[in-house]
Amino acid sequence: MTKAQATPGYDRSAKTLVTGVIGADTHIVGNRILSMALEKEGFKIVTLGALTPADEFVKAAIETAADGIMVSSLYGQGELDCRGFRDLCVEAGLEDILIYVGGNLVVGRQDWADVERRFLDMGFDRAFPPGTRTDDVVRALDADFAERERRSAKAS
Amino acid sequence: MTKAQATPGYDRSAKTLVTGVIGADTHIVGNRILSMALEKEGFKIVTLGALTPADEFVKAAIETAADGIMVSSLYGQGELDCRGFRDLCVEAGLEDILIYVGGNLVVGRQDWADVERRFLDMGFDRAFPPGTRTDDVVRALDADFAERERRSAKAS
Amino acid sequence: MSAQSMSADQRWKFSADRIPADLFAELRRDNLARWPTGSEVDVDEAAAFHKALPRHKQLGWVMRRADEEGRCLTQPRGGFGTLELQLELMRCLDKEGQADIVPTTTDSYTRNERWAEAEAGIEESKKAGRSMLNGYPMVNYGPRTTRRLIEAIDKPAIVLSGTAMPRLTSEVGFAAGFSGYLGSGLAYTTSYTKETSIEAGIRNYQYLDRLAALYQEKGVDLHRRQPGFLTGTNVPPCIAILTCVIDALLAAGQGVRNYGLELAQTLHLVQDAVAIRACRELTQEYLAAAGYDDVFTPVTSLHWMGAWPHDDAQSQALVAYGGTLAAVGGAVSVTTKSTHEAYGIPTPQANAEGLRTTRMAIYLARHIRLDTLPEYRFELDLVKREVRPIMDKVLEMGDGDVAVGTVRACEAGVMDIPWSPNRHLKCRVMPARDADGYLRIFDPGLMPFDAEVLAVHEERLRKRAERDGVPYDHDLAVSSVYEISEPLSNLIPFPWAAE
Amino acid sequence: MSAQSMSADQRWKFSADRIPADLFAELRRDNLARWPTGSEVDVDEAAAFHKALPRHKQLGWVMRRADEEGRCLTQPRGGFGTLELQLELMRCLDKEGQADIVPTTTDSYTRNERWAEAEAGIEESKKAGRSMLNGYPMVNYGPRTTRRLIEAIDKPAIVLSGTAMPRLTSEVGFAAGFSGYLGSGLAYTTSYTKETSIEAGIRNYQYLDRLAALYQEKGVDLHRRQPGFLTGTNVPPCIAILTCVIDALLAAGQGVRNYGLELAQTLHLVQDAVAIRACRELTQEYLAAAGYDDVFTPVTSLHWMGAWPHDDAQSQALVAYGGTLAAVGGAVSVTTKSTHEAYGIPTPQANAEGLRTTRMAIYLARHIRLDTLPEYRFELDLVKREVRPIMDKVLEMGDGDVAVGTVRACEAGVMDIPWSPNRHLKCRVMPARDADGYLRIFDPGLMPFDAEVLAVHEERLRKRAERDGVPYDHDLAVSSVYEISEPLSNLIPFPWAAE
Numbered sequence A, B: 001m002t003k004a005q006a007t008p009g010y011d012r013s014a015k016t017l018v019t020g021v022i023g024a025d026t027h028i029v030g031n032r033i034l035s036m037a038l039e040k041e042g043f044k045i046v047t048l049g050a051l052t053p054a055d056e057f058v059k060a061a062i063e064t065a066a067d068g069i070m071v072s073s074l075y076g077q078g079e080l081d082c083r084g085f086r087d088l089c090v091e092a093g094l095e096d097i098l099i100y101v102g103g104n105l106v107v108g109r110q111d112w113a114d115v116e117r118r119f120l121d122m123g124f125d126r127a128f129p130p131g132t133r134t135d136d137v138v139r140a141l142d143a144d145f146a147e148r149e150r151r152s153a154k155a156s
Numbered sequence C, D: 001m002s003a004q005s006m007s008a009d010q011r012w013k014f015s016a017d018r019i020p021a022d023l024f025a026e027l028r029r030d031n032l033a034r035w036p037t038g039s040e041v042d043v044d045e046a047a048a049f050h051k052a053l054p055r056h057k058q059l060g061w062v063m064r065r066a067d068e069e070g071r072c073l074t075q076p077r078g079g080f081g082t083l084e085l086q087l088e089l090m091r092c093l094d095k096e097g098q099a100d101i102v103p104t105t106t107d108s109y110t111r112n113e114r115w116a117e118a119e120a121g122i123e124e125s126k127k128a129g130r131s132m133l134n135g136y137p138m139v140n141y142g143p144r145t146t147r148r149l150i151e152a153i154d155k156p157a158i159v160l161s162g163t164a165m166p167r168l169t170s171e172v173g174f175a176a177g178f179s180g181y182l183g184s185g186l187a188y189t190t191s192y193t194k195e196t197s198i199e200a201g202i203r204n205y206q207y208l209d210r211l212a213a214l215y216q217e218k219g220v221d222l223h224r225r226q227p228g229f230l231t232g233t234n235v236p237p238c239i240a241i242l243t244c245v246i247d248a249l250l251a252a253g254q255g256v257r258n259y260g261l262e263l264a265q266t267l268h269l270v271q272d273a274v275a276i277r278a279c280r281e282l283t284q285e286y287l288a289a290a291g292y293d294d295v296f297t298p299v300t301s302l303h304w305m306g307a308w309p310h311d312d313a314q315s316q317a318l319v320a321y322g323g324t325l326a327a328v329g330g331a332v333s334v335t336t337k338s339t340h341e342a343y344g345i346p347t348p349q350a351n352a353e354g355l356r357t358t359r360m361a362i363y364l365a366r367h368i369r370l371d372t373l374p375e376y377r378f379e380l381d382l383v384k385r386e387v388r389p390i391m392d393k394v395l396e397m398g399d400g401d402v403a404v405g406t407v408r409a410c411e412a413g414v415m416d417i418p419w420s421p422n423r424h425l426k427c428r429v430m431p432a433r434d435a436d437g438y439l440r441i442f443d444p445g446l447m448p449f450d451a452e453v454l455a456v457h458e459e460r461l462r463k464r465a466e467r468d469g470v471p472y473d474h475d476l477a478v479s480s481v482y483e484i485s486e487p488l489s490n491l492i493p494f495p496w497a498a499e
Ligand code: B12
Pocket: A024, A025, A026, A027, A028, A029, A030, A031, A033, A034, A069, A070, A071, A072, A073, A074, A075, A076, A077, A100, A101, A102, A103, A104, A105, A106, A107, A108, A109, A128, A129, A130, A131, A132, A133, A134, A137, C077, C105, C108, C111, C134, C160, C162, C191, C192, C229, C230, C231, C232, C233, C305, C306, C307, C308, C309, C340, C341, C342, C343, C344, C345, C346, C419, C420, C421, C481, C482
C-alpha cells in the first residue's frame, strides 16, 4: 500500500467524520477497516457500525458537529437506501457537510460511470467503486477539505 | 454415443471413402478415429494419414474409384490448403465425387455459419465444425448417398 | 402484535429443550398473523405436496443419497426482486448451470422483516425493469405464488435467507415446497445483526427447527442447513466448526434429523479437506454425547467467502479451485460463486458459468483424497484440539444446556467470531493467514484455547511476518482480509523485472 | 542445395557424439545458404546481443533462478502471421497476461521448411487483415526484423516451432535474441512428421543442440527445451519421461547444459506431481550414468494437451487446474492454454486471461506438496519401474549409443508412442484412463514393460471397464480421447433426474 500524503495542508485532527453502513446492510468489514485507517491517519472518527438507518447518520453528525459522513453500502440496495440522504442533511441544517458513499452501491455489475452519476445526482460529493482502498479515500478527503479551507479563507 | 442408423437404405460396403489430413497438418487423432468408425460402420476406407497434399487425395480417389473424400484440417491453415480442391477433382474427372471437410478449419474462433459458407463456396458438399462426432458424419453420409441413389434411380 | 402473541413467547422458557407441541402451535398462530400471506400456510397440505414431489426434488433425500454415493453436488446462490425474474433465474441455474440444488435468496428487507419496504422494492423493480432488491421477497409473494418456482425446475430447491428472523419466511418457504432451508441461530445472528441478542436469534431458529421437525413428524424429511460461513472473512475452521456443533445440537434438540453443515473455504487444499472431515466428526461426537445418534450431518463446502479480485480471470481460478477443494475434501455439496462476485449480484449466465466451471473441477478432482498425508493428520489433530476445550467450556457454562451455554459463552468471549457486526459478542478473536497459506488465530481474544495450540498458531504467523518483512501485529489480519482480492501484480509479480 | 552441403551431411556419421567443430561450421554454412535471411546470422554479434540483455530477459538465467527460488513461471503459446500482429500479441502476453516467458510460435509452413508458401501466407494475411498463418514465419522475416519482438517485451522469449526440421529456424531465432528454444529429435519427429525418419529428426536436433552449445562456448547460457507432450493425446508419464531422458542424453552429447523437460498434464493431481519429480530424477540418473553431472533439467508442466470441451466454463476449470497441477507438482514453469482451445488459436486477450487464471491458481496452491502421500510414493516407484527396463533396453540396442539405440528401438517397437502420425514407429502402444483417473497402458504393443507393472495397469483398467459397464477393449482408449472434451451432461449429469 502506498502511504497517503503526510502533509495534507490542513489539520486532520480538527475534522470529525461519521462512518457507518446504511440500511439493512450488515457488511461491516470494509467500513471497519476504513474507520480504523481514517483514525490512524489522524481524523476523529464516530463509528455507527452496520445496519444504520439514514437518520441516525444525520443525528450523529449533528451531535458530534461532524465535517463529513462516510456512508458504506455493500449489499446492493444502496440505491434505495440513499435516496434523499442529502435532503435529510439539508433539512437538519447540514447544508455543507461533506458526504461520501462507497461500496457495491447497486445490484449487479453495472457501468461505474453510470452508477457514479446516479449517486452524485442524489447529492453525494463523491462516490467510490467496489475495491476502493483506504489510501484513495484519504487522498480524496485531503483534496476536498483543503479546497474547502481555501474557499472559506477566500470568502472571509 | 447414440448409434448411427442401422439400415441406411443403400449398401455402405459398396462405398469407398478416402480419408486424410490435408496440407502440412499432423493432427491425425481425429482423422484416425473417424476412419476407424467409418470402417466399423461398413464403408471401405482408404487412409492417407497426416500431412497429405491435396493432389494425393485426388490420386488415391481415382486409383480406388472412391465415392467420397473425407478431408481433415485441424491446424488452422485449411483455408489456404483447401482452395481449389473441387477444381482439382473436376480436372481429374471426379465431377461428382462427394467431398466433406471437417476439423478446426480456420485460424481462431470464428462464427461457424460464416466458416461453413466459405467452405461450401469452395465446392465442398459439407463442412463440419470442431467437436463433430463420428455418428453425425455417418448420418450425413447416409443421407447424401441415399439421396444420390434415389436421384440416379430416377435418372435411369 | 397481539397480547396473546407476547404471552406465548413469554411462556417459552429459553433452553435447548424441544418446544412443546401446544406452545408451538400458539407461537405459529401468532407468527402467521404478522403478514397477510401467512394465512395461506397449511402444513398438512404442504406436507402432502412435499410427499408428492419426485424424490429427486426433495433435498433431504438428495443429500442423503449424494452422501451414500460419494457425490459432490453443486448449488449456487441467487435471488431477484420479482417472481418473473426469479423464475427465469431458477430455470437458468437448473438448465444452463446444471445446478443439482436450486436456490432462492431472499432480499435484505425480507430478512429484516421489513415487508412493507420489500413491497415498495417489488414495485420499483417492476418499474425499473431490473431488480432493485437483492433477493426474492418470499413473504410478500406468499406460498401459493412462490410454489410456481418449485414447479419451474426439476431439482430440489433451498431457501437462502441470511437473517436472525426466519420465522415467517420459513413458514412460507416450506409451505411453498422448498425442501431445504439455510440458516441457524448462532451463525446468522452473529453475521447478520447488530443489536439482536444471541438468545433472540437462537429462539427464532429453534422455531424454524421445530417447524422442520413438525414436517418430519408428518413424514417429510426436509433438509435443514447451518451456514458456517459466519462473517465470511477469514473464519478459521475451528470457529466455523464450533458454530456448526452448537447449532447442530440446538437443531437436534428441536427434532431435526437431516442437518447440513457449511464451511467456508480457507483456500488451503489441506486445511479445507481437514476442516470438512473434522466438522462432521466433531459434530457427530457432540451429538452422540448429547444422546443423538441418528442425525444426518453432511458437509457443504463454500467457495471463498471473503473479498474477491476485480479480475474475471483471477476469479475463474477461485471458482475452479472452489470445486477442487470441495471434491478433494469429500464435501457432499459445494455452494458456488461467479466471476462477478467482486462487483455485484451475478447475472443468471455468469452464475451458471460458475456452476459449470465448478462442476468440471469436481469431475477432475473426484478421485483425490489426502487423508493419509502426514500434514493432514497433523492438522486434523490440531483442529480437534482447538474445538474441544471451547466446546466443552460452552456446555459447562450452560450446565449442560447448549442454548444457555452459548449465550453465556458469547457474552464472556469464550465463544467469539471475527469481524462480526453484533454487539453481543466480544469480537476480539482475530485471524490471519500464515506463511504456508493456513488461516490461523492471531489474537484469540478471550477464547480458552490450549496454550500449546496457540503456540503453533503464533509460530506459523511469526514465520509469515518474518518472510514478509512486516511487524508481528494486527496488520497481519487486515492485510489477510485484502489478500485474495489483490491484483496478481501484488500477489506474484514477475520477480526480476527491471527497475 | 549444393553438392558441398550434401557431402558435409554425408560425412557426418550418425551417433550420439558431439559434432566436431569444423564439420559443424560446414553444416552451418550450407544451412544458412538455404534462404536469403540466413546471411543475416552472425553468431558472434548475436552472442554479444544476448550478453547485453538484462538477465531477466535471458531464459537460461530465469529458469535457473526460478528453480532456486521454488517458483512456477507461466508461459503461453502464440504466433500470428505478420510482424505487426506478433508484436501486438507479445506485448499483450507480457503486459495483460503477465507472462513470465513470452513465446513465438512459428507457422506450419515454416515448420515444414516451405518458406515460399509462408511468404504467400504473409501476403494473404496482410490482405485479409487477419492471420492466415497459424504462427509467425520467423525465417521469412529473418533475424534482424525479428529482433524487434525481443525489444518489444520485458521478459525472456522462447521459440516454439513444432517440427523435425529446426535447423534454419533455430539459427534465425537465436540470432534474433530468443534465449529459449523448444523442440527435440525424438519428440518432435514422432509428433509432427509422417515420413521423416527418426534418424533424420535426431540429426536435425543435434544440429540445433550443437548450435546452442556454440553459444554456450561464447558465454551465453541459452535454455533448450524438450517437448514431452508428443502427440498430446493421453501420453502416459512413463512414455513422456522416456522421451525426455533420450532427448536429454542426445542434447547433453552436443554440449547443452541448460535443458528443460516438458510434461503434458494427465489431469490427475497425484500422477502429475509424481511425473514431474520422476522425470527430473530419472533424467538426472541417466545423465549421471552417461557421465554428465552438470546439466540443469527443470521440468515444465503443460496444460491439458488433448481435446478440450466446447464450453468456456468447463475450459476455465481445465485452465485453472493446469495451474494447480503445476504448482503442486513443483514444476518450474507451466505452459498455458485458454478457453478458446477447442475452437482455434486464441485471441491475445483470451490467451492473457488463461495466463492470469493460471497464475492465480499457482498462487493458491503454491504451498501444497504431496510427496509424503502413500499413493504418491506407490506411483513414483511404479513409474520408475516402467521407465528403467525400456530405457536400459534402448541403450543396450545402441551398444551404449543413445542415438543409434533410439532409432533401433523405435523400429522394433521397444520405444513407442501412441497416436503418432510417423511411419517409423510401430504406434501400437495404447493408453486409456483408469477408474481412478490415472492414465495407464491398455496395450503395451511391443514395449518391454515388466509383467508385474503391466498387471497393475490392467487391473486398474479392468476396474474402469467394470464400473462403466463396457467391454475391456480398444474402445477404452478411444473414449479416453474424447473424455475431457465431453459436455458436463455426459461427465456428471444430475444423477437422479426424472426420465
Ligand atoms: C464478506 C461478504 C459478506 C459477509 C459480510 C460479513 C460482514 N459482517 O461484514 C456475509 C457473508 C455475511 C455477506 C452477506 C451478504 N452479502 Co455479501 N459480500 C461479502 C464480500 C465477499 C466481501 C465484502 C468485504 O468484506 N470486502 C472486503 C472489504 C475490505 O472491502 P469493502 O467492503 O468493499 O470496503 C472497502 C471499499 O469498498 C471502500 N468502502 C467501503 N465503504 C465505503 C464508504 C465510503 C464512504 C468510501 C469512500 C469507501 C468505502 O473501502 C473499504 C476498505 O478498502 C462481497 C463481495 C466482494 N467484495 O468480494 C459480497 C457482497 C458485497 N455481498 C453481497 C450480498 C448480495 C450479500 C447478501 C445480501 C447476500 C447473501 N446471499 O447472503 C448478504 C447481505 C445481508 C445484509 N443484510 O447485508 C453482494 C452485493 C451485491 C450487489 N451490490 O449487487 C456482494 C458484492 C457479493 C455478490 N457479488 O453478490 N457478505
